[in-house]
Amino acid sequence: MLTQHIIRTAVEVALAEDAPYGDVTCETTIPADETGSASLTAREDGVMSGIDVFAAAFRAQNPAIEITPSIADGEPFHAGQALAAVSGPVRDLLTAERVALNFTQRMSGIATMTAAFVARVDAIYADGFRAANGPVVRPRRYERTRIVDTRKTTPGLRPFEKYAVRCGGGHNHRYGLSDAVMMKDNHLAALAARGIDLTGAIRHVRQQVGHTTHIEVEVDRLDQIPAVIAGGADTIMLDNFTLDDTRRGVELIDGRAIVEASGNMSLERVADVAATGVDVISVGALTHSVRSIDLGLDWLD
Known part of the structure; x- marks a missing residue:
């Protein structure tokens, strides 16, 4: 890169x-x-x-x-x-x-x-850590919850900033819009206006992309998760969920998709989010507020 x-x-x-x-x-x-x-x-x-x-x-x-x-x-x-x-x-x-x-x-x-974010997450797997809302749950896809970046980078400097995230022990999210499908609320609203429901929207996209293309779908409510799973999303992003709802979301998804937590992540909060068992935590602050x-x-x- x-x-x-x-x-x-x-x-x-x-x-x-x-x-x-x-x-x-x-x-x-x-x-x-x-x-x-x-x-x-x-x-x-x-x-x-x-x-x-x-x-x-x-x-x-x-x-x-x-x-x-x-x-x-x-x-x-x-x-x-x-x-x-x-x-x-x-x-x-x-x-x-x-x-x-x-x-x-x-x-x-x-x-x-x-x-610093990676260290906070790694600390939850040590003996004696107490999460805010329950036991520490290991992620299904990785040994430990991953810290990843976002596209909130300085224009023209994305390769440098994403590389720097890896130097700090983090991982990269998609590099740009060409790399994966990420269906957010506005995309889903546009499809709904054409009479396509959530499950149908994901299947509609799957029919148009190659078999190697990853599909991620953002949800902001627990009741959206069954439809997203039925559509066959590869990753489900839990956007701005509470800790309790994040834990319930991980249980609902039950390993059938990668679980990403996103929204207002801070050093003070990230360990408790990781303890819910999410696979990935995306942190925009790594590049936009550093x-x-x-x-x-x-x-x-």
């Missing part, structure tokens, strides 16, 4: 956006032949994502810049830790600095938030 071509194209666009006619500050203050080195340093704890993108931003500015990472994507880091060293022409280092940091800080922020991790480029003597 996050290919070298995608990385190279994105960083070149970002560099052109930031310095369309050159870096006037560097060109008027730094001699063209001056060289130097700097360290990418963490200002706070986090999980790394985007170290290759960081390097690509400098290399796109000048292929002669040398980058030596000391951490890999998916690894945790601590405040004060040196994460990479860069060296080369000072003008080019300073011109590419902000673009390199912008990518890495945001991607690491996403990985860090994802890791805070970038504070990383800096410290100049070395």
Whole structure:
């Protein structure tokens, strides 16, 4: 998904956006032949994502810049830790600095938030955990409930943000509208206006798509579930359900479809939702409400 071509194209666009006619500050203050080195340093704890993108931003500015990472994507880091060293022409280092940091800080922020959600879910399977509304139920399809992202990504940066979710231990939902069928309330309302009921709507779609196409259906009430099961949906999304209704929904579906919980997921709530036995919890906040991790480029003597 996050290919070298995608990385190279994105960083070149970002560099052109930031310095369309050159870096006037560097060109008027730094001699063209001056060289130097700097360290990418963490200002706070986090999980790394985007170290290759960081390097690509400098290399796109000048292929002669040398980058030596000391951490890999998916690894945790601590405040004060040196994460990479860069060296080369000072003008080019300073011109590419902000673009390199912008990518890495945001991607690491996403990985860090994802890791926090995954840790909350993993904790429910340890001895002694008490769920808010009943015993911990294992999901039917996976060993543990999965944390997944959504399509609520920054336009143009989806490959980077979805990759960062995986660095944090999460999983990806569909990449885009072309990847799977997801029938939400407005789709169902449009079909109902043509006289097609819920079960019939799902069967209508199934007849039109290939046998490998996954079909997901969103429900917002328990009484919709039997019709969705009868239609043969592959995944049933329980949207904004209470904990009690989520648990009842899992029991109703009884392994006949993947169960996804969605809607206003928070770190405070996610463990109790996972304890109901859902297979997947989708969290839009991983990409639409994330805070970038504070990383800096410290100049070395």
